[in-house]
Amino acid sequence: MALLKIFRLNTQACLRDDLVKASNHKYTVSRSIFCSSHESSREHKVLHQSLATVVNNTRWNKLRNDISRTHTRSFVTSTVLFRKKVSRVKIPEKSADDNLSEDEILNDPQFESLRNQSRLQALATGVGGQVGVMVLQPWVKWGPQKRTDTSGQLMLQEAVALVSTLPLVSVVTQEVVSLQSLGKRMVFGSGTLERLVNEARANKSISCIFISLDIMKRSQIEELEAAFGMRIMDRYSVVLSIFHQHARTKEARLQVALAELPYIKKRVTYERDKLMVAEREKRLKAALTKLAGIRAHVRANRAKSSLPTIAVVGYTNAGKTSLIRAITQDSRAEGRNQLFATLDVTAHGCRLPCGVEVAFIDTVGFIQDIPTDLVASFKATLEDAIFSDVVVHVRDVSHPDYELQGATVSSTLGSLPLPSGTPVITAANKMDLGITRSPEQLADAYVVSATREEGIEDLLMAIQNEVLKVTGRKLWKFTLSTGSDQIQWLRGATGLVQEEIDEANPQITHVVAVLTDQELAAFTKNFEVKGKK
Numbered sequence: 001m002a003l004l005k006i007f008r009l010n011t012q013a014c015l016r017d018d019l020v021k022a023s024n025h026k027y028t029v030s031r032s033i034f035c036s037s038h039e040s041s042r043e044h045k046v047l048h049q050s051l052a053t054v055v056n057n058t059r060w061n062k063l064r065n066d067i068s069r070t071h072t073r074s075f076v077t078s079t080v081l082f083r084k085k086v087s088r089v090k091i092p093e094k095s096a097d098d099n100l101s102e103d104e105i106l107n108d109p110q111f112e113s114l115r116n117q118s119r120l121q122a123l124a125t126g127v128g129g130q131v132g133v134m135v136l137q138p139w140v141k142w143g144p145q146k147r148t149d150t151s152g153q154l155m156l157q158e159a160v161a162l163v164s165t166l167p168l169v170s171v172v173t174q175e176v177v178s179l180q181s182l183g184k185r186m187v188f189g190s191g192t193l194e195r196l197v198n199e200a201r202a203n204k205s206i207s208c209i210f211i212s213l214d215i216m217k218r219s220q221i222e223e224l225e226a227a228f229g230m231r232i233m234d235r236y237s238v239v240l241s242i243f244h245q246h247a248r249t250k251e252a253r254l255q256v257a258l259a260e261l262p263y264i265k266k267r268v269t270y271e272r273d274k275l276m277v278a279e280r281e282k283r284l285k286a287a288l289t290k291l292a293g294i295r296a297h298v299r300a301n302r303a304k305s306s307l308p309t310i311a312v313v314g315y316t317n318a319g320k321t322s323l324i325r326a327i328t329q330d331s332r333a334e335g336r337n338q339l340f341a342t343l344d345v346t347a348h349g350c351r352l353p354c355g356v357e358v359a360f361i362d363t364v365g366f367i368q369d370i371p372t373d374l375v376a377s378f379k380a381t382l383e384d385a386i387f388s389d390v391v392v393h394v395r396d397v398s399h400p401d402y403e404l405q406g407a408t409v410s411s412t413l414g415s416l417p418l419p420s421g422t423p424v425i426t427a428a429n430k431m432d433l434g435i436t437r438s439p440e441q442l443a444d445a446y447v448v449s450a451t452r453e454e455g456i457e458d459l460l461m462a463i464q465n466e467v468l469k470v471t472g473r474k475l476w477k478f479t480l481s482t483g484s485d486q487i488q489w490l491r492g493a494t495g496l497v498q499e500e501i502d503e504a505n506p507q508i509t510h511v512v513a514v515l516t517d518q519e520l521a522a523f524t525k526n527f528e529v530k531g532k533k
């Protein structure tokens, strides 16, 4: 006769059912335990059903020790032990909730509790009122892990700017903390940690510690939270909180929801929670694919209407949105002194000096030291944006980290399937704040100020040249009869760059037109006129 131990994870009633089932099958139940109570869901039910199973006696002894501690602990242990025994939990392939709307997926109340456990939302929404933060920038002083491309102070400044972007967050203290190496269990050496803990605890305004490392292990966070007695955040969680705050469109919200999953995944231990995360990932990806389908359609239409597009990319806060505003005068493009102010890809139309209509595409900014998972969730829209005729890379020329920021953007762009041969024009922005680079270093860049609208004309001419080149258009000069059909036709085709009635002979007009080879062929065939390039 097999001995049966039953563990129940949802309700006492279910445990009772298990006992009845076991006795029907003539099992001797040596122990039954009700571990924790949870809302039932489809995944939960499947998992819970599978968890009532047989465990041999040696395991049971070990398990009993663990169970005598806390419920949570016993739950984790039992899940681990059971995993080998339980046949793989299968979630039914199809169910009614596969037809959930995007809003229903986003506002899944069951997932909300997992997010709350990871406490991602709290900083974004300022739950609990004002949050005073101690910002710590770990910095390896020497050895192979020492970074030579930036300085501890600059990294600290960025970390402060990052966390200050969140509403209701104020930076109380900030410090570059020297380390001997990265990868320590508690990040800092014991003496340093003790000093920091004392400082944080002594200051009543501090309620959160932001350690500016890309992503920390769950165990590190737990131990540090225990040491400080306060909440610990890493760069991933801060950036995610900002994303939450700034996501406006459904697509951006879905992407942010996807971006938080790797983070939550690292922080859950229960099998059923992991399943919930996997299920959500599937749903979000499906919803995004559906939207991507719509976007592909829009992109195809854009291509058909032959509206040239210019993607504006760059490090966060470099001035992408401000530059688009300066060029297009579109008041919808409003720069803000916040990191990741723009999360949605938006298009802003304008006419180039030659009269050709184009769309400038604003994009999400890049930043160093965040896990690729975060950027990856935005790849779909970024890919769409950079599938453009020309890319303008906006860089902050007043920033001491000009090189590093540029390299971060280039490497992220490198990981995207930028069609080969797409021209990239560099706009070195914020020149009014002072130029940190030598003229040689800026030889290939157009130095501008978006807010003062300086240098914009030269940049625009460069953009125009590339747009004309890429789209196979050329400027043509014609001398035509004033008010003639030819002029009408040219106006209708792509727009005339210039129309000048001859001063000596008002019967004739000198025009400059932008034409593709096909348009030129059609024009010359219709009207038998010859133009000059």
Ligand SMILES: Nc1nc2c(ncn2[C@@H]2O[C@H](COP(=O)(O)OP(=O)(O)OP(=O)(O)O)[C@@H](O)[C@H]2O)c(=O)[nH]1
Binding pocket: 314, 315, 316, 317, 318, 319, 320, 321, 322, 323, 334, 335, 336, 337, 338, 339, 340, 341, 342, 343, 363, 364, 365, 366, 429, 430, 431, 432, 433, 448, 449, 450, 451, 452
């Ligand atoms: N002094 C000065 N400030 C600028 C210039 N261009 C932009 N800024 C400021 O820089 C900040 C960021 O500008 P945005 O245009 O929002 O930058 P962005 O690159 O779109 O930023 P994200 O969307 O957050 O990635 C704003 O406060 C702008 O006013 C400039 O040429 N000179």
Ligand SMILES: [Mg+2]
Binding pocket: 320, 321, 322, 335, 341, 342, 362, 363
């Ligand atoms: Mg922007």
